[in-house]
Amino acid sequence: MIPQPSSPPPTPPHPLASFPMRLLRPPAFCLTHLPPRRILTPTKMSTSPRKPFAPPARPLHYVVASKASQIDAKLMSPPYSFTLDQLMELAGQSVSHAIFHTHPPPARVTLVCGPGNNGGDGLVAARHLHHFGYAVTVHYPKRAARPPFEALVQQLGVLDVPVDSGLPLAAADVVVDAVFGFGFRVAGGVREPFGRFLAAMNEAEGVLLAVDVPSGWEVDGGGKAEGAVRTPDVLVSLTAPKLCARGLHGVQHWVGGRFVPRRLCEELAFEVPEYPGIEGVVRVQ
Ligand SMILES: NC(=O)C1=CN([C@@H]2O[C@H](COP(=O)(O)OP(=O)(O)OC[C@H]3O[C@@H](n4cnc5c(N)ncnc54)[C@H](O)[C@@H]3O)[C@@H](O)[C@H]2O)[C@@H](O)CC1
Ligand SMILES: [K+]
Numbered sequence: 001m002i003p004q005p006s007s008p009p010p011t012p013p014h015p016l017a018s019f020p021m022r023l024l025r026p027p028a029f030c031l032t033h034l035p036p037r038r039i040l041t042p043t044k045m046s047t048s049p050r051k052p053f054a055p056p057a058r059p060l061h062y063v064v065a066s067k068a069s070q071i072d073a074k075l076m077s078p079p080y081s082f083t084l085d086q087l088m089e090l091a092g093q094s095v096s097h098a099i100f101h102t103h104p105p106p107a108r109v110t111l112v113c114g115p116g117n118n119g120g121d122g123l124v125a126a127r128h129l130h131h132f133g134y135a136v137t138v139h140y141p142k143r144a145a146r147p148p149f150e151a152l153v154q155q156l157g158v159l160d161v162p163v164d165s166g167l168p169l170a171a172a173d174v175v176v177d178a179v180f181g182f183g184f185r186v187a188g189g190v191r192e193p194f195g196r197f198l199a200a201m202n203e204a205e206g207v208l209l210a211v212d213v214p215s216g217w218e219v220d221g222g223g224k225a226e227g228a229v230r231t232p233d234v235l236v237s238l239t240a241p242k243l244c245a246r247g248l249h250g251v252q253h254w255v256g257g258r259f260v261p262r263r264l265c266e267e268l269a270f271e272v273p274e275y276p277g278i279e280g281v282v283r284v285q
Contacts (some may be wrong), residue, residue: 061271092124094256110172114179122178137170179215253285
């Protein structure tokens with residue numbers, strides 16, 4: 001006898017059929033349910049100026065001009081063995097970073113560069129600012145015909161950054177005073193052609209940012225040469241603030257130069273600020 005086909009057994013209910021549906025939905029943190037990613041532009045990523053400013057935990061240490069040049073001389077001797085080119089690159093780069101934090105691109109930046117190393121810091125900063133997307137103009141009235149200055153000017157030429165010897169100053173959102181640093185001697189006043197350039201900076205519109213020392217100010221405090229620059233809006237001290245920066249009111253103050261070995265601070269009895277994260281500059285006021 002041929003067996004009769006029997007009807008197929010009923011399909012058992014799915015084990016999750018009676019499971020509450022809300023528990024079967026992907027949880028909120030599931031990758032497929034993330035909101036679309038926001039693309040951050042470099043300007044939006046620069047949060048420093050928007051962050052509330054908290055003063056540093058330890059008090060700032062100010063140095064006099066003689067101490068500043070002693071620090072420089074030590075840095076460039078064994079065992080520290082930095083070269084001037086290295087120090088100038090670090091100094092100029094930190095100036096460019098402070099400008100990025102205080103005044104993100106796009107913006108026009110005019111840098112006035114003096115005859116010494118302070119001017120060299122300005123030339124380095126100009127190159128970095130160009131790469132960050134600023135429209136940069138340099139005024140360099142008295143060009144130093146020696147390394148590394150000649151190379152720094154050539155590097156700006158390759159980037160088509162104008163390097164002007166005269167006046168008027170190019171209109172700018174930020175005017176950088178890189179004329180004199182701790183090598184300025186107040187006796188006898190500001191010699192020309194720099195007096196004219198300091199006057200032009202005082203009349204210029206835009207934020208005035210001084211590199212290391214406001215030009216024409218007595219580095220150890222207490223006075224200014226006639227025709228010195230006005231109190232800057234922003235000051236970027238290099239390595240350690242100079243005495244003339246003490247007690248400045250209404251100035252946004254940054255310190256740059258995160259490379260000083262602890263051993264040198266101990267040897268010459270000075271302090272440098274703590275830097276956050278990977279920053280080479282820190283706002284101290
Ligand atoms: N570790 C650091 O802190 C570093 C500092 N650097 C920079 O180097 C600067 C010091 O450099 P320098 O020693 O070359 O000095 P400056 O660049 O401050 O000035 C020196 C120049 O100014 C001229 N000068 C001085 N008094 C004058 C007056 N009354 N009228 C007209 N011209 C005058 C001098 O003849 C000389 O050419 C610092 O302020 C800083 O900006 C960096 O380049 C290297 C590293
Ligand atoms: K300066």
